[in-house]
Amino acid sequence: MAAGPSKQLLAELATRPGHNTHIDKVIRWGFICVALLFLAVLLIAPLITVLSSAFSKGIGVYFHSFVDDDTVAAIKLTLLTAAIVVPLNTVFGVAAAWAIAKFEFSGKSILITAIDLPIAVSPVVSGLVYVMLFGTQGWFGVWLLDHDINILFAVPGIVLATMFVTFPYVARELIPLMQQLGNDEEEAAITMGAGGFMTFFRVTLPKIRWGLIYGVILTNSRAMGEFGAVSVVSGHIRGLTNTMPLHIEILYNEYNFVGAFAVASLLTVLALITLIIKTLVEWRGYRRR
Amino acid sequence: MSRERSVLPGFGLTVGYTTFFLSAVVLLPLTAMIIKASNINHAAFIKLLLDPEAVASYKISFGTSFLAAIINFVFGFLIAWTLTRYDFPGRKFLDALIDLPFALPTAVSGIALTAVFAQNSWLGMHLAAMGIKVVYTWIGITVALTLIGMPFVVRAVQPALAEVQRDIEDAAETLGASRFTIFRRIIFPTILPALLTGFAMAFARGIGEYGSVVFISGNLPMQTEITPLLIVKRLEEYKYVDAAALGCIMLAMSFVMLLSINLLQAWSRRRLFVGKKR
Numbered sequence: 421m422a423a424g425p426s427k428q429l430l431a432e433l434a435t436r437p438g439h440n441t442h443i444d445k446v447i448r449w450g451f452i453c454v455a456l457l458f459l460a461v462l463l464i465a466p467l468i469t470v471l472s473s474a475f476s477k478g479i480g481v482y483f484h485s486f487v488d489d490d491t492v493a494a495i496k497l498t499l500l501t502a503a504i505v506v507p508l509n510t511v512f513g514v515a516a517a518w519a520i521a522k523f524e525f526s527g528k529s530i531l532i533t534a535i536d537l538p539i540a541v542s543p544v545v546s547g548l549v550y551v552m553l554f555g556t557q558g559w560f561g562v563w564l565l566d567h568d569i570n571i572l573f574a575v576p577g578i579v580l581a582t583m584f585v586t587f588p589y590v591a592r593e594l595i596p597l598m599q600q601l602g603n604d605e606e607e608a609a610i611t612m613g614a615g616g617f618m619t620f621f622r623v624t625l626p627k628i629r630w631g632l633i634y635g636v637i638l639t640n641s642r643a644m645g646e647f648g649a650v651s652v653v654s655g656h657i658r659g660l661t662n663t664m665p666l667h668i669e670i671l672y673n674e675y676n677f678v679g680a681f682a683v684a685s686l687l688t689v690l691a692l693i694t695l696i697i698k699t700l701v702e703w704r705g706y707r708r709r
Numbered sequence: 710m711s712r713e714r715s716v717l718p719g720f721g722l723t724v725g726y727t728t729f730f731l732s733a734v735v736l737l738p739l740t741a742m743i744i745k746a747s748n749i750n751h752a753a754f755i756k757l758l759l760d761p762e763a764v765a766s767y768k769i770s771f772g773t774s775f776l777a778a779i780i781n782f783v784f785g786f787l788i789a790w791t792l793t794r795y796d797f798p799g800r801k802f803l804d805a806l807i808d809l810p811f812a813l814p815t816a817v818s819g820i821a822l823t824a825v826f827a828q829n830s831w832l833g834m835h836l837a838a839m840g841i842k843v844v845y846t847w848i849g850i851t852v853a854l855t856l857i858g859m860p861f862v863v864r865a866v867q868p869a870l871a872e873v874q875r876d877i878e879d880a881a882e883t884l885g886a887s888r889f890t891i892f893r894r895i896i897f898p899t900i901l902p903a904l905l906t907g908f909a910m911a912f913a914r915g916i917g918e919y920g921s922v923v924f925i926s927g928n929l930p931m932q933t934e935i936t937p938l939l940i941v942k943r944l945e946e947y948k949y950v951d952a953a954a955l956g957c958i959m960l961a962m963s964f965v966m967l968l969s970i971n972l973l974q975a976w977s978r979r980r981l982f983v984g985k986k987r
Binding site: 473 | 715716720730731737738739742787788794795797803805808816818824832859888913916918924938940941949952967
């Protein structure tokens with residue numbers, strides 16, 4: 421995917437007879453210019469804006485934005501949420517990929533569609549469904565109230581909503597990869613007497629590790645950045661139930677633009693690191709699809 | 710569940726765990742919402758869905774998502790073509806950057822786009838001079854949804870474009886076909902299913918999108934209020950049944966889009982596969 425065609429091939433194509441005429445050059449540079457302009461406005465300009473706005477009042481003010489107690493609490497909550505969600509979804513993703521890639525069973529396509537569902541559903545709906553389950557008017561609302569347990573407008577709700585949204589990413593990375601790699605080596609290991617877990621850790625894991633790393637990084641990135649679903653279940657209590665993206669919204673609505681973009685710059689760096697790791701994983705010879 | 714024989718262990722464990730976790734985290738909450746919405750009678754449900762503010766929000770959500778997906782259909786193809794067929798400085802860098810809207814939190818995209826197009830920004834001033842107001846209008850929503858949907862089209866088309874067989878193109882050229890004919894008769898039919906898949910993915914994502922839109926849209930009822938935002942508003946008014954009904958409509962829409970995307974992907978694979986076997 422990211423690898424694309426080699427330089428030699430492109431150079432060879434451009435120098436073939438009838439392929440470097442005036443009209444070809446016009447078309448080529450026309451395409452390149454339009455594509456660059458489109459991406460400059462939509463991708464590069466927002467990136468530069470995040471950084472330039474964060475540092476618009478100088479580097480001192482930028483770092484001062486992180487001294488605020490509520491900002492620190494938001495960063496901590498985001499890290500805590502990711503620390504719970506990412507391992508759980510990773511274990512799920514590996515188990516789901518093993519079940520789907522290694523076995524044929526009835527109902528498999530329904531299972532695959534159900535795993536994909538959270539990606540197709542609006543983030544707002546992803547949060548809403550937990551309100552219907554744990555809200556005062558929800559299924560478990562009265563019971564939770566009687567037992568004085570807070571899920572909605574508290575940390576457990578944020579964790580659950582984040583889990584819902586980032587649910588499919590590891591499985592979606594691993595399923596095509598494991599299907600493509602086949603079962604021969606695993607079958608050989610089992611036949612020679614290795615146990616199931618030993619086979620997984622010694623045979624399968626080394627084969628899929630780059631895909632797994634990217635799936636985990638992507639899950640982490642989405643978990644830390646989720647806005648819509650978390651916004652519905654969090655209750656926006658400053659210092660208690662605000663994650664970083666929600667804190668960005670509050671700072672922005674208070675016209676504290678430097679603060680908002682300073683927190684945004686942290687998440688932007690996280691996104692860029694995610695892209696770099698994705699590119700590295702692809703260079704490792706592993707290609708998606 | 711029945712299965713074919715396999716020497717590999719872990720069938721019961723992995724399928725059982727997957728099904729249990731999936732049911733607990735995804736299916737149970739979804740069921741709760743559907744049952745909440747079905748607590749009211751048929752006529753009241755329809756009345757909720759045809760409320761003027763709701764209808765206005767569907768029009769805005771569908772209209773802007775469709776427009777953004779059309780823009781991505783054209784420009785997504787153009788970008789994929791440029792990245793796969795031409796060499797220029799920075800090509801690899803741009804290729805890696807295509808996934809940025811996917812990795813960047815939506816709230817960050819939202820405030821950044823709003824700042825880029827605000828009336829006091831460089832770009833916003835020039836657009837305002839031409840009489841185009843982006844922020845707090847439907848144009849702003851479309852811009853945000855274009856950003857969010859762009860990677861889906863580019864990433865769907867890139868592998869398909871790489872699959873177009875160069876020898877067939879060469880043969881057509883030898884036989885005297887013009888560039889436009891080659892594109893229209895060979896390249897376009899090969900990549901069309903992939904292009905439509907990307908279009909459908911971008912459209913589906915646009916309908917549900919929330920974070921990147923709420924900052925740039927201004928959220929005026931009847932004018933720039935998207936359906937996901939209306940759900941949030943109904944929740945804040947403690948109208949849980951209204952929110953659940955709107956949620957069910959969006960869920961049904963997601964199902965339809967997921968099904969269409971799966972069908973388009975199957976078509977896309979078939980077309981590329983037939984090309985390969987020759």
